[in-house]
Amino acid sequence: MECNTLIIGAGPAGLTAAIYSARAGKKTVVLAGAAPGGQALETFEIENYPGFKSVDGVTLMASMTEQASAAGAEILYERAVKADLSLKSVSTDTEKIIKAEKIIIATGAKHRKLSLPGEENFIGKGVSFCAVCDGGFFRKKHVAVVGGGDSALTEALYLSGICDSVTLIHRREEYRAAKALADKVLSEPKIRRVTGNVTKLIGKDRLERIEVLSASGDVSSIDISGLFVAIGTDPDTQLVAGQLELDEGGYIVTDALMETSVKGVFAAGDVRATPLRQIVTACADGAIAAK
Ligand SMILES: Cc1cc2nc3c(=O)[nH]c(=O)nc-3n(C[C@H](O)[C@H](O)[C@H](O)COP(=O)(O)OP(=O)(O)OC[C@H]3O[C@@H](n4cnc5c(N)ncnc54)[C@H](O)[C@@H]3O)c2cc1C
Incomplete structure (x- = not known):
């Protein structure tokens, strides 16, 4: 099979690239794996995708998939x-x-993930x-953040x-995390620091409480409304690792046009080295890559 544009992955980045490539008259093939949609399928309520005050991930991604197919x-x-890139x-x-x-x-x-019972x-x-x-x-509730790297501290400050x-x-x-970030956390009165491992997630219909095990073996129970897990992300690059430049976190390095270190091969969305990983940024990357 031959095509002008082959897109691997059908999350927001891949589907937007497909819309732009197909509308430009290019024969466009998208490899979607088991189903199109990507990570957004895991979320019930999206409030920061422009044009929708609130939309669930399944609806938004079904609509993007339909639009990509309709474009050809x-x-x-x-x-x-x-x-073989x-x-x-x-x-x-x-x-x-x-x-x-x-x-x-x-x-x-x-x-x-924390890999704790009930997490899913x-x-x-x-x-x-x-x-x-x-x-x-x-808003105005008590939450916890797990992790000790840049992203965990940034999430806590946010x-x-x-x-x-x-x-x-x-x-x-x-x-x-970077020292400057750690200093900010230390001087933020709303952030309380606890040392230990989260060992239990407790709640009926929603998460209500967690248990934390300290190094000395003490277990403390903390009432919370939300737990933000920020222990890292893994980019899905096994397919292409060793064939193009990755950054120290394993993300694909691109230029401003989304081209990778291999000519004619582009990367878009969460898999690339980028300061923000969101649906809107993935879509923007996809559009630029297709262009
Ligand atoms: C629980 C949760 C809630 C979120 N909430 C929001 C939110 O409210 N607002 C927001 O803007 N963002 C949110 N995000 C982040 C957002 O979903 C991601 O930034 C966005 O989906 C990234 O899009 P992407 O297309 O780059 O990658 P992905 O969405 O990860 O899609 C990549 C797709 O490629 C497929 N794939 C991987 N390897 C292959 C292969 N070899 N062959 C074929 N297919 C392959 C994957 O299975 C996946 O379907 C959330 C993420 C999660 C997990």
């Missing part, structure tokens, strides 16, 4: 399993080989992985501007 993009429910050739899990003039990698990223059920019901996305739902109080939980006394 061919969406295949297949996963890319092997890629220099030859612009990709094999899928149905053993199809697709050759393209240009490739756009839009495979996204995954938030690391509490996602969207108290457990969140993104303060910018969900902080607004916890939430301290919205919530009544924030408990920052990290397994060690010292933070891995």
Whole structure:
């Protein structure tokens, strides 16, 4: 099979790239894996995608998928399993080989989870992985943030501007985050620091309480409305690792036109090195990459 533009991944970045590429008259193929939609499918309420005061992820992504198909993009429910970027050739899990003039990698990223019982059920019901996305739902409430890196401390500071109080939980006394960020956290009166590991998530329909185990073996119970898990994200780059430049976090490095270190290969959305990972930024990346 041959096409002008091959897009790997059908989240907001891949689907927007598909809309722009197909509307430009290019034969566009999208590899969507099991289903199009990406991470946004995991969220019930999105309040920061312009044009919608509130929309659920499934509705928004179904609409983007429909728009990409209507524009003429061919969406295949297949996963890319092997890629030779220099030859612009990709094999899928149905053993199809697709050759393209240009490739756009839009495979996204995954938030690391705590792997605690009940965590999956509490996602969207108290457990969140993104303060910018969900902080607004916890206005004037008490929340906790887990993690000790730049993103955890940034999330804690962001939430301290919205919530009544924030408990920052990290397994060690010292933070891995930049010193300037740690200093800001230390001087923010709304942030309370706790050292230990979250060991239990408790609640009926929503998360209500967590238990934290300290290094000395003490267990404390904290009542909270929300728990923000900020222990890192993993970009989905196994397919292309070793073939193009990645940053120290494993994200794909691009120029302002989203082109990677391999000519004719572009990256868009959460998989690329970028300061903000949101639906709106993924869509913007996809549009630029397709252009
Ligand atoms: C719980 C949750 C809530 C969120 N809430 C918000 C919010 O309120 N507002 C907001 O703006 N953002 C929110 N986000 C973040 C937002 O969803 C992401 O920034 C956005 O989805 C990134 O889009 P993307 O297209 O780059 O990647 P993704 O959405 O991750 O999509 C990538 C797709 O590529 C597929 N893929 C990976 N490898 C392959 C392969 N080899 N072959 C084929 N397909 C492949 C993946 O399965 C996935 O479907 C939230 C995220 C989560 C997890």
